Amino acid sequence: MPQIDTKLSFYDFLGTCKTRLGIGRMNYMVPSGLYAIGAPTKDDPVLVTANYKMSYDKVRSVLTARNVWLLVLETYGINVWCAAGKGTFSTQELVRRIGLSNLTKVVAHRRLILPILAAPGVAAHEVKRQTGFSISYATIRAEDIPKYFDNNMLTTAKMKEQTFTFRERTVLIPVELLLSLKPTAITVAALFIIAALLQGPRYGLMTVYAYLGAVVSGIAIAPLLLPWLPGRSFAFKGFLTGLAWSATFYLLADGREWNIFITFAAFLTIPAVSAFYTLNFTGCTPFTSRSGVKKEMRLAMPVMGISVILGVIFVLAGKLL
């Protein structure tokens, strides 16, 4: 039985930082199976988590000076909530892992403690039927587990409350920016060539700055300002920060010297690009629904498309007229 430490090392911290930057993110995992924290006996509780190393680290780091069994499921390096949503943190995997780890022989009780966010993948009544283990969904955040233990294994309202604080949003930004790097690089190269051919290299560079600003506005600025931007629609929030960037860019790049067509093109396309990226950020939030995103896409995608096409027409018109 592997016994594990509750103190995170410098390498664990480094691993977290690398993963937050998207380095080796899809391959950051620990072996699945049963682990011992402290010196658990057959009466001590069993916690269940995913084999994404960041999830595993987070859970073990809050269990200092406790005797607990930790059952790590094979989720292929995906965190609890995403794995539950995508079917790897599942009833089937839990039942299988209980069997493979001989849990019925290791503990005398028949109770498992799962994170609340595992519930989209696990049917508690099915696990009970197939293995005899009853499931308690304990807390959303790992850091509330000690309080849960000290509260006679009862979940308080606070432990069930989903949050999306400024800090929680900030840590998501680097990986989102890096994931967009490839399409952004291709677009930027194409824009530079086209704008340089039409208006000269100076305009090529300006177009690149404008586009990069729009990407940052959509991926970083709007998500950070999320609760303070008006409206419910993510596309609209991204449109607003994109509009703000268009105005800033107009002032920075001596917009008064542009011809009217270029001005129109900038104010049409920059907010559209920003709006698209903010709409895509719905996939990172803990509160947006699939149906809501579908509705937004049906309304916003045609508007974004038309804005970009009009922008291109304006640029061409500015060149030809």
Add this chain to the structure above:
Amino acid sequence: MKGFSYLRNVATLKLNIKKCIGCGRCLEVCPHQVFSLAEKKAIITNFDACMECGACAINCPSTAIFVDSGVGCATGLINEWIHEQKMFSARKKCC
């Protein structure tokens, strides 16, 4: 969820009150406190907070809850559409 709200009247969440046995499991698993218990039956009290994660439906022992759950980011949905249209096999590069 405090400080955040998404589009209204869009969720596909449905609760069949006749099938509900009042076990309260949906209250336990919902991360947005959409349900409450009244007279030994679950009721939906905060419909617009539903993010369609599907936790309540899969954990309902009497299959009284329906919700269309799945990937909810624009890239994921575009990939799904492309896949449905069978234009070409979309690469999965989502969360």
